[in-house]
Each structure stands twice: as structure tokens, then as C-alpha cells.
Amino acid sequence: DAKTTQPPSMDCAEGRAANLPCNHSTISGNEYVYWYRQIHSQGPQYIIHGLKNNETNEMASLIITEDRKSSTLILPHATLRDTAVYYCIVRVPWDNYGQNFVFGPGTRLSVLP
Amino acid sequence: DAGVTQSPTHLIKTRGQQVTLRCSPKSGHDTVSWYQQALGQGPQFIFQYYEEEERQRGNFPDRFSGHQFPNYSSELNVNALLLGDSALYLCASSSEGYNTEAFFGQGTRLTVV
Secondary structure (H helix, E strand, C coil): CCCCECCCEEEEECCCCEEEEEECCCCCCCCEEEEEEECCCCCCEEEEEECCCCEECCCCEEEECCCCCEEEEEECCCCHHHCEEEEEEEEEECCCCCEECCCCCCEEEEEEC | CCCCEEECCEEEECCCCCEEEEEECCCCCCEEEEEEECCCCCCEEEEEEECCEEEEECCCCCCEEEEECCCCCEEEEECCCCHHHCEEEEEEEECCCCCCCCEECCCEEEEEC
16 A cells, blocks of 8 residues: 555646645655655656655755655646646655655646646 | 557457467566556556566456566466457566666557457
8 A cells, every 4th residue: 555645636827836745654764755746647756755854856845754654745836737646756666775765646737727 | 768668559359269469678677577457546566577588577467468678678478268358468678676766668558259
């Protein structure tokens, strides 16, 4: 089962910041939080990932709380092309090298004009 | 860099038939994972290949099998197709390691009639 919970849907006005929350209260110390998005049945697209520090790249920022039980993905200036299903995933390791993603249902973000 | 490529993009098969799906990983990646995504759901992990061996498997029956070649490309085989096997099949590639990004292909849409 997925180790994350997300709201099923959110709306955001075009040009505004989109803040997508994720709860992962059972996360372990060595488990990373990953965010992917999927646009209309295309393959999931990598956005960002982190362990405990805040991360930023050209697409988004990831804010992880100090206790690591929740995180927020921030799209600073949402556009219509950001409309997608966003998945917050805790990557579960099997050993020192292997791991796989356990996807939940994600959050359907609708960016409105 | 072509990224992860999958073939074919669409496929229609009859119940009871067998199907082979193909995946070429992103350049520099040696690990390939396969996921099944039913309509309206998040992707579900099928198995992962590394060094031409199946390293981990999700909750899928033995009708699902795979192979990885020396050039790291991979095949997913499904025997005795059922209507419930209709789904988007996704391939993800990554490099060996604990904290790496995984890149997904665009998927193969399999329809079983």
C-alpha cells in the first residue's frame, strides 16, 4: 500500500502558486519523497525528490517538514499545461540498492484560466 | 538523448493470446522497472530487472514475465491474456543506486478483447 495520502483534487488559478500537500506520517529515516506528474495518460514525469532538506529545481520546490511527516510541492506560477495528476511517492527500499515506487491515486490539479 | 522508449504504443489482442512489450532505457541507465496502470488508477509495480535478472517482483501472477538484454533493454511478456490485463504498461529506467531519478516511457496501451 502507498505510504502517502493526498487530496483527490485541487484547483489553482493560472499564474498563481499551486501548493500540493502530501502526508507521509509513517515514513522511515532513509526513505525519500518523490513527486511525479502524469498528463492525460502519458508516462509519469519526474518533478523533484528529497530526503529532509527543502529542494528546488527549474520546475518546482519541495518543502519537507522537520519531522518529515508531510511535504508540499510548490509550482510557483501555474500554467494551463500544469493541469495533471500529481503523485507524491515514498520510495521504499528493499535493500541498499533496490527500491520501487508505490503509487497512490494522486491529486488531480486543474489550473483554471 | 531519446529518453525511455517503448514499443508498440498501442496494441489490441484477443483473450488467451500472448503479448510482448519492449522498452529501451535512457542512455546510461542499467535498471528497468515495469508498471501496470489501469484506467483511473496509479501505476502498480510489476517487476524490476538489473544485470539481466529479475530483482524484485510485485503482486502479479506468473503469466507476467520479463527479460533484460545485455544492452539493458527489456521485454515484458504476458501469457494467456485476460480482459483485466487491459491497461497502460509503463517502463521506467534508472541507474543503480539508492537516491536516483527514474524516468518513465510513454507507455504501451494494451487492449484485450
